[in-house]
Amino acid sequence: MRLRSDCDQIVRQAIAAVQPDAAVRRALSGRKLPPGRVILVAVGKAAWSMAYTAYSCIGARLSGGIVITKYGYSHGPIGNLRIREAGHPVPDEESFSATEEALALTEGLSKDDLVLFLLSGGGSALFEAPLVPQGELQDITRQLLACGADIVEINTIRKRLSAVKGGRFAKHCAPASVLSIVLSDILGDPLDMIASGPTYPDSSTSSHAKAIAGKYSISLSPVIEACFRMETPKTLGNVETIVTGSVRELCAAAAEACNALGYMPYILTDSLNCEAREAGAFLAAIARAHQNTDRSLAFLAGGETVVHLTGSGMGGRNQELALSAAEGIAGLRDTAVFSIGSDGTDGPTDAAGGFVTGQTKDDLGKKGIQIFDVLKNNDSYHALKLCDGLLHTGATGTNVNDVAVLLIRR
Numbered sequence: 001m002r003l004r005s006d007c008d009q010i011v012r013q014a015i016a017a018v019q020p021d022a023a024v025r026r027a028l029s030g031r032k033l034p035p036g037r038v039i040l041v042a043v044g045k046a047a048w049s050m051a052y053t054a055y056s057c058i059g060a061r062l063s064g065g066i067v068i069t070k071y072g073y074s075h076g077p078i079g080n081l082r083i084r085e086a087g088h089p090v091p092d093e094e095s096f097s098a099t100e101e102a103l104a105l106t107e108g109l110s111k112d113d114l115v116l117f118l119l120s121g122g123g124s125a126l127f128e129a130p131l132v133p134q135g136e137l138q139d140i141t142r143q144l145l146a147c148g149a150d151i152v153e154i155n156t157i158r159k160r161l162s163a164v165k166g167g168r169f170a171k172h173c174a175p176a177s178v179l180s181i182v183l184s185d186i187l188g189d190p191l192d193m194i195a196s197g198p199t200y201p202d203s204s205t206s207s208h209a210k211a212i213a214g215k216y217s218i219s220l221s222p223v224i225e226a227c228f229r230m231e232t233p234k235t236l237g238n239v240e241t242i243v244t245g246s247v248r249e250l251c252a253a254a255a256e257a258c259n260a261l262g263y264m265p266y267i268l269t270d271s272l273n274c275e276a277r278e279a280g281a282f283l284a285a286i287a288r289a290h291q292n293t294d295r296s297l298a299f300l301a302g303g304e305t306v307v308h309l310t311g312s313g314m315g316g317r318n319q320e321l322a323l324s325a326a327e328g329i330a331g332l333r334d335t336a337v338f339s340i341g342s343d344g345t346d347g348p349t350d351a352a353g354g355f356v357t358g359q360t361k362d363d364l365g366k367k368g369i370q371i372f373d374v375l376k377n378n379d380s381y382h383a384l385k386l387c388d389g390l391l392h393t394g395a396t397g398t399n400v401n402d403v404a405v406l407l408i409r410r
Contacts, residue, residue, distance in 0.1 A: 284328020313379020
């Protein structure tokens with residue numbers, strides 16, 4: 001099928017263009033390192049690939065280090081670095097013990113030492129030393145993920161409950177200097193919010209965090225309330241931060257791939273931030289408005305949508321976006337919508353996202369499946385699986401938000 005083939009090619013080229021390797025190499029090549037110890041700490045879904053590149057550049061100078069990434073995202077040993085896999089999006093025992101190991105590695109450093117901190121999305125769950133009981137932290141994380149809060153709101157609360165977030169890790173490393181190389185997975189690249197900002201001054205306030213909890217009716221224990229009253233660091237020591245990539249590059253690469261396939265690409269936004277179902281319906285409306293085109297068109301929207309859980313099914317925001325679009329593009333000829341997470345994992349599933357065409361609704365209907373019912377139960381994964389609508393990439397080694405694409409082939 002031509003549309004599916006085009007989708008797969010666009011996905012491959014876009015993901016390849018936002019790998020962090022070249023950016024990490026640029027940041028380290030020719031850099032003069034301090035005379036003391038150099039400790040590497042890599043955290044996030046792209047931690048392994050970032051650490052692998054860093055080791056190829058300065059491995060001889062590394063005194064040691066640790067790589068903390070999501071289960072299944074490691075690709076083997078890297079020199080003298082310790083490789084740990086841990087829980088995401090909810091931190092688990094491996095998250096906590098791996099973070100303790102990172103804290104031990106960076107304890108008692110001198111001003112002549114350097115901590116090379118490689119940070120990517122997913123770090124909020126993977127890098128965690130809670131100031132509250134572990135069970136309470138896991139519970140409030142699940143509440144935030146289920147209520148439809150966006151990542152900035154979630155991380156504003158996470159920073160209040162952690163000994164390593166909100167600039168506290170940089171404080172721990174002092175008086176050593178910190179070089180932080182960041183792969184951004186948050187719209188606008190707010191450095192204090194990416195992975196909850198372990199090495200960047202916090203711009204949020206305790207009252208802001210409490211207002212978010214109230215907005216989503218999040219239950220707060222007395223211990224959590226006490227943490228909310230503690231301010232995070234507003235100034236830090238010798239910290240240098242370099243941002244290596246973001247969703248803008250993902251959208252540009254996807255648009256370039258569309259153009260090479262004969263589509264006229266239009267990037268609608270690289271700041272998509274709404275309910276996944278709303279984004280799917282919006283792309284479907286654009287599809288209907290442009291059915292009379294005499295040339296192939298591609299409309300792209302990058303960012304990160306949210307899902308408000310109302311059911312007990314299985315899926316992710318990209319799958320839900322795609323399935324929502326299927327309702328609106330039903331019956332349209334040579335029209336498809338797909339959406340992927342650049343890290344290769346969409347929600348708690350093995351899929352990167354979803355793909356639908358004007359035929360998807362009819363195909364599901366013949367199997368007795370109604371899209372409205374599926375979305376109500378948040379079960380997009382199983383519905384898309386039945387119509388070959390799941391997109392699989394495996395762990396990609398990068399993480400720069402999502403991109404959704406509408407294709408109209410003429």
